[in-house]
Amino acid sequence: MKTKAVRLYGKNDLRLEEFELPPIKEDEILAHIISDSICMSSYKASIQGSDHKRVPNDIDRNPIIIGHEFCGEIVEVGAKWKEQFKAGDKFSIQPAMNKKDDPYAAPGYSFKYIGGSATYIVIPNEVMELGCLLNYKGDAYFYGSLSEPMSCIVGTFHANYHTTGGSYVHNMGIKEGGNMAILAGVGPMGLGAIDYALHCDRKPGLLVVTDIDAARLERAGSIYTVEDAKKNGVELIYVNTVSSNNPEEYLLSLTGGKGYDDVMVFAPVKPVVEMGDKILGHDGCLNFFAGPSNTAFSAEFNFYNVHYNSTHVVGTSGGNTQDMIESLDMMAGGSINPSSMITHIGGLNSVVETTLNLPKIPGGKKLIYTNIDMPLTAIADFAEKGKSDPLLAGLNEIVAGNNGLWCAEAEKYLLSNAKAI
Template identity: 50%
Template sequence: MESIGLRIHGKEDLRIEKFELPEIKDDEILATVVSDTMCMSSWKLAKEGEDHKKTPNNLNNNPALIGHEFAGKILKVGKKWRQAFSAGEDYVIQPNLARDDTPFVPGYSYPYIGGDATLIVIPNEVMELSCLIPFHGQAYYEGSLCEPLSCVIAAFDAQFHLIPHTYNHKMGIRENGNLLLLGGTGPMGLLAIDYAIHAEVKPKTLVVTDINQAKLDRAKKLYPSDEVEMVFINVNNLSIEEQKNLLLKAVNNEGYDDVFTLISVAPIVTLAGELLRADGCLNQFAGPVNKDFKATLNFYDVHYNFTHVAGTSGGNAANEAKAAEIIASGKLNVAKVITHVLGLDAAAETTLNQPSIGGGKKLTYPTKQFTRIDLAKVDPTTTLGKILAKHNGLWSPEAEQWILKNMPDITVI
């Protein structure tokens, strides 16, 4: 059976190729991919090639399918898994398999499973580790965004604070505390805002910073809250000391219980530590590209004020299942983070140019062929433009169905 997919052959060497899938084994599952959203992690993968810790050696002869935020439909189930899964079920995958024996994961390492492909073979270990999860949402793009939301859930769950008069910790952000998202208007920041104001444990005050006023204004418009005090601060052209004074003023000089750094800039990470109140927790959420990335931390505060640091890389199966449940319930409208939509033929160029393209999530429909669409620039007189207008300019199940029905199937010339 043939599949068409985007495979990495080396540094900045991404190719759309047709390849033959092997017959599935008794412990494998055949599936189609309907949607995949892009992550900056895929850009880092493309830049690093074989230097990336999750890629196999000799990529040119052992190319791997890329894309790890995907959803689709199960087509055929090997006999080992027929009690758990059925043909026709919609699924999402948690790519972080969290194995001790190998760093290899879907979307980075395998020849036959990745989000940028028309058909995939899901290997036994994905099911063994509970990383194949049924999805019951309204649209496939919602399923794709379960993985990035799982990363947010993991990060929030990894925060910890002392139980009074003990050295034991309660996990999670501080309820009714002060929460700060530094550089928080990118797609992951927006998901973090959405989760913070809709999760069971909420902060009292949520402060979000960025250097782009338009992005701050958009975030403020997209995420109103009657329960959480929201403050959006433009720190463009401000010195670190000016930023510190402004951010402390936003919370009456109380400091912050939880600070998430969504950018890997050393002075900003140092600032994050200085903004913590007693027992505050700093989360280095953004994954640094530089393996020698370092920032200064005040260890006087660590010892006497019990400040501490957390960090997570991706979610796990439980986080993915929780994300799938929350999204399917409609508590979060994850369409708010999507700014571009494209076919598989545009996936290589888009992956390699994510930083310069800007915007939020880029949503790929791997079975389709069409150039990248900037949702903010769609002609309002077209059919797609009218659909977007019905949903306040946001992507929607209706828009997805229009794409799947009207765009041509992907071909390889």
């Protein structure tokens, strides 16, 4: 079986190549990748090469396939796994395998024959042994690709905790019916957090979402409306913190001065972290979600409040397998719709340039369909570019009728009409 894949050979050395996959062993599975979304972690691995903790030292001789947010169909199952998996099953993968002998090994970083930026892959036995090959029962493949980033959000909500006076037991999860703030919260991951907060089984009573970008706040408000939030029992308020001389005071006023039970910080920016600390209420939990690239990143935290007001801070990096299963189930059931994360669509031929330039490309998630040839294109540009491109014209008609969001109908149209890679 031949595959086309983007492989990493060294720092900034990504190559789209065609090569032969080995025949699967009795404990392996052959799979067809349909979609993969590009993560900033793939950019970091690509520019760091073997200096990255998940990337092997010999990639110059044994290159790895990049991409870890993928979804596809099983093609052939080795004898060992025939009772559990079958050809035609849709799947996603939990890349955080947490192997005892190699805790950093992960699909998309560490393996020759499994990664999301490929047409076909061989899934090794250890992925199944560790419970990381996950069934996906939804119709649209792109939701399966978003299950990994969504699991990071789910894990964040699960990691927050609260306490009871006189007890040292941590009650895990956000405070149900409490006050929650999502700071710098209308980027792709922030949008996913809004979606989950409004539709999970442990909702806040008040949800305040802040940012400094008026256009992004407006887009968020058109997707997750105040009216729809109210139907789910949540009072949703969007706040542009630039418009206030004292944003902390204003944010506190929205709680009647009580403060916030849960604050999530979605940007590694010192003033934003410090704002989060200042608006915490009694027993308030600040979750620093955003991963800084600066190893010396720090911010002030009020330790008087830690001692006398029981405030505390946690940080999360990625979700576990149960978080990913929850994400897959909620998407398959239609209770969350993280398509708001996606701002660009492309084919396998666009992966190298997109990955190496990811920080310079505005917008949210870049969704790749690995079996097509298509330059990376912003969904917002479909209308203009569709004037000379019938494929984009058709896609624009579909997404325009879906509040500008990518959807299952658009995916089916693209897969049926796009040029094969």
